[in-house]
Amino acid sequence: MSSIQYPASTLRHLYRQMYLVREFELRAINERRAGLIPGFIHSCVGQEATAVGACAALEPTDVIASTHRGHGHLVAKGGDPKYMMAELAARTTGYCGGKGGSLHMSDFDLGILGANGIVAGGIPIAVGAGLAFQQKKDGRVALSFFGDGATNEGAFHEALNLAGLWKLPVIFFCENNLYGEGTPQDKQAPVADLAIRASSYAMPGVTVDGNDVLAVYEATKIAAARARAGDGPTLIEGKTYRQRGHYEGDPMIYRSKDEMAEWQRRDPVAAFRGRLISEAGLPEGEIAQIERDVQATLDEAVAFAASSPKPAPETALAGVYGETHAGLVF
Numbered sequence: 001m002s003s004i005q006y007p008a009s010t011l012r013h014l015y016r017q018m019y020l021v022r023e024f025e026l027r028a029i030n031e032r033r034a035g036l037i038p039g040f041i042h043s044c045v046g047q048e049a050t051a052v053g054a055c056a057a058l059e060p061t062d063v064i065a066s067t068h069r070g071h072g073h074l075v076a077k078g079g080d081p082k083y084m085m086a087e088l089a090a091r092t093t094g095y096c097g098g099k100g101g102s103l104h105m106s107d108f109d110l111g112i113l114g115a116n117g118i119v120a121g122g123i124p125i126a127v128g129a130g131l132a133f134q135q136k137k138d139g140r141v142a143l144s145f146f147g148d149g150a151t152n153e154g155a156f157h158e159a160l161n162l163a164g165l166w167k168l169p170v171i172f173f174c175e176n177n178l179y180g181e182g183t184p185q186d187k188q189a190p191v192a193d194l195a196i197r198a199s200s201y202a203m204p205g206v207t208v209d210g211n212d213v214l215a216v217y218e219a220t221k222i223a224a225a226r227a228r229a230g231d232g233p234t235l236i237e238g239k240t241y242r243q244r245g246h247y248e249g250d251p252m253i254y255r256s257k258d259e260m261a262e263w264q265r266r267d268p269v270a271a272f273r274g275r276l277i278s279e280a281g282l283p284e285g286e287i288a289q290i291e292r293d294v295q296a297t298l299d300e301a302v303a304f305a306a307s308s309p310k311p312a313p314e315t316a317l318a319g320v321y322g323e324t325h326a327g328l329v330f
């Protein structure tokens, strides 16, 4: 297990971020049930430590490419819960003016290159960003999050190949939650540790406990330093678990109650909270105060989303790139 020898301010920050990711998701799920949020939600409940540990190891000027399960990545990179909630609620004040929803949120000022509905779609985008940073010699790093399923896509292999060849400043972060939709990992890949796939592309591959925020933070720090030194990319695999369905409403018939209960016992947020008290000696009152602050932030986010206007029907085509059946491009 990782060591907890960090300043209290760092530990508090990591916990606040993890708790915010968890509670953002639970609010979004509730608000979807209550009718404020239309559309799909792929929640990252259970995967808070990978999002927070990896983003905390980056500089504000570094960039991330996210996935369909991206709310945690966005929050961890500094995304504003108000604009995120408003986007989920399809309001004009949201990150995409209410027209993109969960799968399209981005904030270039914060280095968030975007969620992505295409599995493995963010990986080549991060490689492109890494190539730009290398050419400009500006010392920035691009990190791509993706799932275990994404490592079976051609885009993953093509992107790692070029990044390895050109020694690009990229971190490939695989959140191995053991399933791609309802397919367990051993039915979709012939290897158990996906990090070994790095060896084909001349880069280090590291497997860490993806439910241990400090282990993730440390591995990502090392990868970022290596990238900034010009030594090239790293593949990090964080073993974790999605505690809820692939999407909200998933009947989850493909996994056992025992398995789910076992991973519930290894809950990353509760585990870190416990360590903060027992190992780092943080007073429980301080932690409770962080939790109250986060709840207030989320009260505000939900109220902001609910009171924001919906896009007017006549603006439906503004800001949307697409093609009509007649072949007209907007």
Ligand SMILES: Cc1ncc(C[n+]2csc(CCOP(=O)(O)OP(=O)(O)O)c2C)c(N)n1
Pocket (backbone or CB within 6 Å): 068, 069, 117, 118, 119, 120, 146, 147, 148, 149, 150, 151, 177, 179, 180, 181, 246
């Ligand atoms: C190219 C592509 N193929 C298939 C899909 C349908 N799809 C959406 S999520 C998903 C599973 C992805 O699994 P993984 O990469 O492990 O991510 P996780 O959902 O576990 O976070 C699939 C197959 C898609 N969106 N894009």
Ligand SMILES: [Mg+2]
Pocket (backbone or CB within 6 Å): 147, 148, 149, 175, 176, 177, 178, 179, 180, 181
């Ligand atoms: Mg997966």
